[in-house]
Each structure stands twice: as C-alpha cells, then as structure tokens.
Amino acid sequence: MTNSIWFDSKGREARTEDSPVKEFDVAIIGGGILGVSCAYFLSKRKNLKVALIEQKCLAYGSSGRNAGFVLRGIETYYNQCIDKYGREKAKYVYAFAEESQAVLRRFVDECKIDFEYDPCGSYVLADSIEELEDLEKSYELLRQDGFGVELIKADPTDRGFYGALLNGGDFGIHPVKLVRALAQFSKVELLENEPVQRIETQRSSQKTLIHTNNEKILAGKTLIATNAYTPYLEPWFGPKLQVARAQMLSTYPLKNEILDRVCYANYGWIYFRQLKDKRLLLGGKRNTQLQEEVGLADIVTAPIQIALEEYLTDRFPEAAGVGIQYRWSGSMAFTSDGLPLLGKLPQHPEVYFAVGCNGHGMGYSTNMAQQLVALALDGKEPSVFCANRSSLKNSNSTLCDDVDGP
Ligand SMILES: Cc1cc2nc3c(=O)[nH]c(=O)nc-3n(C[C@H](O)[C@H](O)[C@H](O)COP(=O)(O)OP(=O)(O)OC[C@H]3O[C@@H](n4cnc5c(N)ncnc54)[C@H](O)[C@@H]3O)c2cc1C
Numbered sequence: 001m002t003n004s005i006w007f008d009s010k011g012r013e014a015r016t017e018d019s020p021v022k023e024f025d026v027a028i029i030g031g032g033i034l035g036v037s038c039a040y041f042l043s044k045r046k047n048l049k050v051a052l053i054e055q056k057c058l059a060y061g062s063s064g065r066n067a068g069f070v071l072r073g074i075e076t077y078y079n080q081c082i083d084k085y086g087r088e089k090a091k092y093v094y095a096f097a098e099e100s101q102a103v104l105r106r107f108v109d110e111c112k113i114d115f116e117y118d119p120c121g122s123y124v125l126a127d128s129i130e131e132l133e134d135l136e137k138s139y140e141l142l143r144q145d146g147f148g149v150e151l152i153k154a155d156p157t158d159r160g161f162y163g164a165l166l167n168g169g170d171f172g173i174h175p176v177k178l179v180r181a182l183a184q185f186s187k188v189e190l191l192e193n194e195p196v197q198r199i200e201t202q203r204s205s206q207k208t209l210i211h212t213n214n215e216k217i218l219a220g221k222t223l224i225a226t227n228a229y230t231p232y233l234e235p236w237f238g239p240k241l242q243v244a245r246a247q248m249l250s251t252y253p254l255k256n257e258i259l260d261r262v263c264y265a266n267y268g269w270i271y272f273r274q275l276k277d278k279r280l281l282l283g284g285k286r287n288t289q290l291q292e293e294v295g296l297a298d299i300v301t302a303p304i305q306i307a308l309e310e311y312l313t314d315r316f317p318e319a320a321g322v323g324i325q326y327r328w329s330g331s332m333a334f335t336s337d338g339l340p341l342l343g344k345l346p347q348h349p350e351v352y353f354a355v356g357c358n359g360h361g362m363g364y365s366t367n368m369a370q371q372l373v374a375l376a377l378d379g380k381e382p383s384v385f386c387a388n389r390s391s392l393k394n395s396n397s398t399l400c401d402d403v404d405g406p
Pocket of ligand 1: 029030031032033034035053054055056057058059060061062063064065066067068069070071194195196197225226227228229230233245246247248283329330331332355356357358359360361362363364365
C-alpha cells in the first residue's frame with residue numbers, strides 16, 4: 001500500500017533537505033518480529049541509542065497477520081530437508097529454530113508481559129499414506145539426530161488424518177502482543193508512520209542517512225528487517241526474494257474446545273488452531289492458487305476463502321453455522337533455496353539485513369535477529385544463512401564466502 005500526502009496527519013511543516021538530522025548508533029527498519037527481536041538483542045548491549053523505524057505501526061506486516069505458531073523446522077519435513085540440504089545443514093536448520101524457540105521461552109519469564117504463550121506442542125498431520133511415510137522417515141531421522149519428537153500412528157484429532165508427528169516443544173503465541181512486548185521491553189525509540197523512502201551512505205562518516213517522509217536519520221549501523229517489502233525499499237533484493245500472499249480466516253467461538261495443539265497438515269499447505277476463547281483459526285490453501293497469490297496487495301480472494309470454508313465444512317462439523325468473524329492476508333518473502341538471507345548490502349558499508357524466512361518467521365526470527373546483531377556489531381559472519389551461499393540464485397553479497405555447510 002502506498003502513502004498519499006493527504007494522510008500525513010502530523011501537522012508538521014514539510015521537511016526540506018536541510019531539516020535537522022536525528023542521530024542513532026543503530027537504526028532498525030521494519031517493526032515486525034524480526035525488527036523488534038533486533039531491538040531486544042541490542043537492548044542487551046550497553047549504551048546504544050537505537051531507533052526502530054516502521055512505515056505504519058508495529059506488526060503491520062505479516063507478523064501481525066500470521067497463525068501464531070512457533071515451530072521447529074521449515075516447511076519441508078526433516079527427511080525432505082536432509083534430501084535438499086544434506087544432513088549437517090538440515091540439523092543446523094532445526095537446531096537454529098530450537099534456539100529461537102528457547103529465546104522466546106526465556107522471554108516469557110523475563111518480560112512479565114502477557115503475549116498468550118501457549119506451550120501446547122504441535123501436530124504435523126498426514127493427509128495421505130505417502131505423507132504418513134514421510135512422517136515416519138522424519139521421525140526416525142529426527143530421533144537419530146537427537147531431536148525430541150513422537151510418532152502417532154492414528155489420527156489424534158479424529159478428523160480423518162492418517163497419523164501425526166507430535167513436536168512437544170512447539171508453541172502458540174499472540175503474534176501482535178509478542179511484537180509489542182519485545183518492543184516495549186527493549187525500550188527502543190519507536191518511529192511509527194515513517195516509511196523509509198531511501199537510504200544513502202554519508203561519504204565522510206560511512207554512516208547511513210535514512211530518509212523517511214518526515215525525518216532524516218543518521219545511523220552508525222542500519223539493520224533491514226522489512227521482509228516481503230524489502231525489494232520495494234532496495235531493488236537489489238528484487239531477484240533474490242519472491243513475494244507471496246497467504247490467507248486465513250477465523251470463526252466466532254465454537255461451543256466446545258476441540259483442539260489442544262497447533263496443527264499443520266498436507267505438508268504445511270493447511271494449518272489450524274483453536275484459541276483459548278474457542279475461536280477456530282484456519283489458513284493455507286495457497287498451493288491451489290500459486291500463480292495468483294503473489295505480491296503485497298492486502299486483499300482476500302474468493303478462490304482461497306471458498307477453499308478454506310470447504311475445508312472447514314469437511315473437517316470441522318463443529319463449526320457449522322458458527323460463522324466467519326475475520327478474513328485476512330499477509331505477504332511473505334521466499335528465497336530460491338528455501339532458507340533465509342543474512343548479510344550486508346554490497347552498495348552500503350554499514351547496512352545489514354535479515355529477510356526471507358520462507359513463511360516461518362515466527363519460528364526463525366529471534367535467532368535470525370541474534371545473528372544479524374552479531375554480524376553488524378561484532379563482525380561475526382553467519383554460516384548457513386549467509387546471503388552469499390552458492391545454493392542461491394542471483395546472490396551478490398560481498399560479505400561472506402560461499403558457504404555450503406554449517
Ligand atoms: C497468513 C500467514 C500465516 C503465517 N503463519 C505463520 C506461523 O504460524 N508461524 C510462522 O513462523 N510464520 C508464519 N507466517 C510467516 C510470518 O508471519 C513471517 O515470516 C514473519 O512475520 C516475518 O516477520 P518480519 O519481521 O521479517 O516481517 P514483517 O512482519 O512483514 O515486518 C516487516 C515490517 O517492515 C515494515 N516496512 C516495510 N517497508 C518499510 C519501509 N520502507 N519503511 C519502514 N518500515 C517498513 C512493514 O510495515 C512491516 O511492519 C505466516 C504468514 C502469513 C501471511
């Protein structure tokens with residue numbers, strides 16, 4: 001969505017090129033889970049002046065529009081992950097997400113702010129015999145690699161599935177409350193309704209000058225956490241990120257509690273959970289409209305919403321006649337090899353980025369943010385998610401050498 005001049009409600013005088021500049025040690029661009037997680041890790045460092053610049057409001061992007069699952073792993077099953085990346089890298093990727101989960105678990109006690117943390121575990125449900133076989137293979141390999149998991153050879157939800165993996169360490173959260181809690185805890189200086197229009201490097205200082213509609217910000221280090229919006233901010237990302245939309249719906253409260261865990265089915269193409277207030281959330285079916293479900297348009301479409309309602313009717317007779325209360329969508333960034341990108345912009349010496357969580361940002365972002373902060377402040381290079389890895393098409397980051405293993 002673009003910003004017309006007429007919604008500039010701040011009543012300030014129009015900025016000119018010589019308006020005063022605000023100075024910060026670190027500026028984060030993007031107020032989603034990744035941006036606020038950066039703020040959280042930066043708050044652990046001493047005496048840093050940090051700004052968080054957000055075009056609209058906290059969690060305006062997909063961090064405020066997801067299902068709130070914090071899962072280990074990525075969309076493929078562990079056996080497929082090994083086929084695709086090799087054993088060591090697959091292990092790294094799953095352990096990486098477990099570390100992300102651990103950060104958030106610790107944050108529950110540390111922050112004392114309620115973000116509806118629900119340590120319910122997840123079911124990965126098999127929609128077919130083939131999927132059950134993949135679950136069985138995943139189960140064996142996960143156990144061999146030391147990951148906690150259970151295999152259930154019958155349908156634990158009694159809805160026609162063939163079996164399930166139970167990941168006891170997975171959990172649910174209220175994503176908007178979590179994003180706000182991380183920002184609040186970090187005490188970051190929040191600049192909302194400030195879309196960044198342009199970034200440039202100040203030759204004399206090597207610092208980054210960030211232009212928003214109303215401010216000029218000079219930052220020693222700049223962290224980009226704008227995910228699906230990133231190619232619009234910095235065209236260099238255009239060939240590196242594919243932007244896809246996902247849609248969800250929520251019913252009004254059902255009569256009874258029918259699900260006790262967050263659930264993924266059909267290789268992650270469908271997902272559902274029931275909130276404590278008994279509303280049922282259902283999302284997915286993007287695979288039925290892959291060509292259409294692209295870009296940043298903040299819309300819901302009839303084909304996907306109808307497919308979701310049909311699924312609801314099929315699998316959840318308890319929802320009959322209850323009615324749909326909300327329908328929404330969000331946009332995500334995907335990479336050519338399915339792994340996130342961490343790196344440094346070749347054209348700006350002090351601009352770093354972490355983007356492309358491939359639809360799993362609630363599970364990955366905290367550890368991504370930890371690595372991004374370590375890269376920008378300590379020069380600690382990322383390994384598997386390095387943006388210059390050889391498995392990526394169109395990669396052109398100058399920071400790290402080609403990386404093939406963890
Ligand atoms: C329907 C749906 C369901 C999902 N379910 C799950 C799930 O259950 N579990 C999971 O792990 N993941 C899920 N995801 C994916 C997850 O939501 C994302 O991976 C994650 O939120 C990405 O976080 P982010 O902070 O990187 O990006 P975002 O949340 O998109 O944040 C980027 C922010 O940058 C801001 N911004 C953009 N451009 C500018 C600019 N020029 N200037 C200033 N600010 C700017 C945006 O307004 C936005 O707030 C789902 C996604 C969708 C759409």
